[in-house]
Amino acid sequence: MKKLWWTVPVLAAGAEAVRRTRSAHRSDDRAGERWLTVTIYRPPEDVGSDEKLPAPLDEFADRIEVRVRKAPGDRGTELAARFKEPVPAASASLPARLAGKDPRQDLRRALRDTKALLEAGEVLLPDTPPTTRPTPGGKLIELFTRRSGGEGAM
Amino acid sequence: MKALCWEGVNKLSVEEVPDPTLRNDQDVIVRLRAGTTCGSDLHLIGGYIPAMRAGDVIGHEFLGEVVETGSAVRRHSVGDRGVVCSFVGCGRCWYCANDLWSLCDNTNTNPGIGQALLGYETGSVFGYSHAMGGLRGSHAEYVRVPFADYGAFHVPEGLDDTSALFASDSVPTGWMGADLSG
Numbered sequence: 001m002k003k004l005w006w007t008v009p010v011l012a013a014g015a016e017a018v019r020r021t022r023s024a025h026r027s028d029d030r031a032g033e034r035w036l037t038v039t040i041y042r043p044p045e046d047v048g049s050d051e052k053l054p055a056p057l058d059e060f061a062d063r064i065e066v067r068v069r070k071a072p073g074d075r076g077t078e079l080a081a082r083f084k085e086p087v088p089a090a091s092a093s094l095p096a097r098l099a100g101k102d103p104r105q106d107l108r109r110a111l112r113d114t115k116a117l118l119e120a121g122e123v124l125l126p127d128t129p130p131t132t133r134p135t136p137g138g139k140l141i142e143l144f145t146r147r148s149g150g151e152g153a154m
Numbered sequence: 155m156k157a158l159c160w161e162g163v164n165k166l167s168v169e170e171v172p173d174p175t176l177r178n179d180q181d182v183i184v185r186l187r188a189g190t191t192c193g194s195d196l197h198l199i200g201g202y203i204p205a206m207r208a209g210d211v212i213g214h215e216f217l218g219e220v221v222e223t224g225s226a227v228r229r230h231s232v233g234d235r236g237v238v239c240s241f242v243g244c245g246r247c248w249y250c251a252n253d254l255w256s257l258c259d260n261t262n263t264n265p266g267i268g269q270a271l272l273g274y275e276t277g278s279v280f281g282y283s284h285a286m287g288g289l290r291g292s293h294a295e296y297v298r299v300p301f302a303d304y305g306a307f308h309v310p311e312g313l314d315d316t317s318a319l320f321a322s323d324s325v326p327t328g329w330m331g332a333d334l335s336g
Contacts, residue, residue: 039248041246041247041248041251075248076248112265115247115259115260116244116259116260119244119246119247119259119260120180120244120245120246120247120260120301121179121180121226121246122178122179122180122226123178124177124178124244124260124261124263124278124300124301125177125178125263126177126263126288126289127174127177127288127289127290127298128175128177129172130209131157131159131169131171131172131209131210131211131290132207132208132209132210133208133209135207135208137207137208138207138208138209141205141206141207141284142207144205144264144266144267144284145263145264145267145284145288147266148263148264148265148266148267148268149263149264149265149266150266151265151266151269151270152265152266152268152269152270152275153269
């Protein structure tokens with residue numbers, strides 16, 4: 001029994017993550033149509049416009065709308081994007097997101113990459129090769145790390 | 155190289171792991187000269203921090219000698235002795251520019267995990283779980299230091315390693331606590 005102690009924080013964290021995710025989605029039935037926004041600590045002229053997209057957003061060019069405006073409080077520029085066609089509810093479901101099938105995950109990654117490139121000059125890559133070995137709990141965390149760049153509130 | 159790895163709750167072991175490599179142009183690799191254990195390492199060992207994987211290298215207070223630099227590094231050269239901050243900050247996001255380095259927007263490679271667990275992702279911390287960036291820790295012979303121009307600091311001649319080491323985490327933590335309490 002003692003060997004299972006490690007599962008307590010993992011399960012508690014997982015339950016909390018699911019609770020946050022589910023409550024966020026319940027409160028907004030139109031989540032698939034929402035703008036995804038990053039605030040970039042650079043002036044608007046450095047960020048671009050809907051005619052001249054930052055490089056990480058190039059591949060989405062035909063499929064997204066983009067909005068660029070000055071952020072309040074001297075925090076730089078708000079860069080927002082959303083798909084022209086609303087994302088189907090099935091693609092936004094938890095199973096689809098765990099499977100990496102929600103197209104908003106790629107868009108979130110691209111927005112984060114844009115912010116990192118403009119602010120810091122590069123997108124930080126994780127260490128490699130890994131030092132970890134496969135365990136049941138480790139495989140679950142590995143799945144979350146694969147998806148995490150495309151998840152989270154924006 | 156040899157490194158101290160988390161293997162499970164209350165279980166650590168010294169393992170042979172691959173050497174770190176430069177992954178970004180602003181990285182340096184340092185060879186450890188001195189490192190110490192933080193009270194926060196106990197949270198990992200005791201299993202109170204989720205998102206650890208068996209084999210993760212822990213440790214986040216260290217001082218080393220630069221052995222390799224990325225092409226965009228300007229403030230460090232091979233052979234320099236530097237103390238490294240536990241948190242990794244890009245130095246140019248709003249948080250870093252306002253001295254809130256632990257909230258750096260650009261160093262946590264797993265932002266979704268941090269958001270799910272904490273409501274907002276922190277910046278990255280060396281060797282402190284995949285929720286806090288997943289970077290390798292410093293209880294090792296070599297460490298990759300991202301954004302080194304902003305998080306690694308030259309140690310002046312005449313100051314020994316053990317004295318300078320505490321600028322990595324212990325001193326700034328105590329300083330901040332005293333400052334916040336007025």
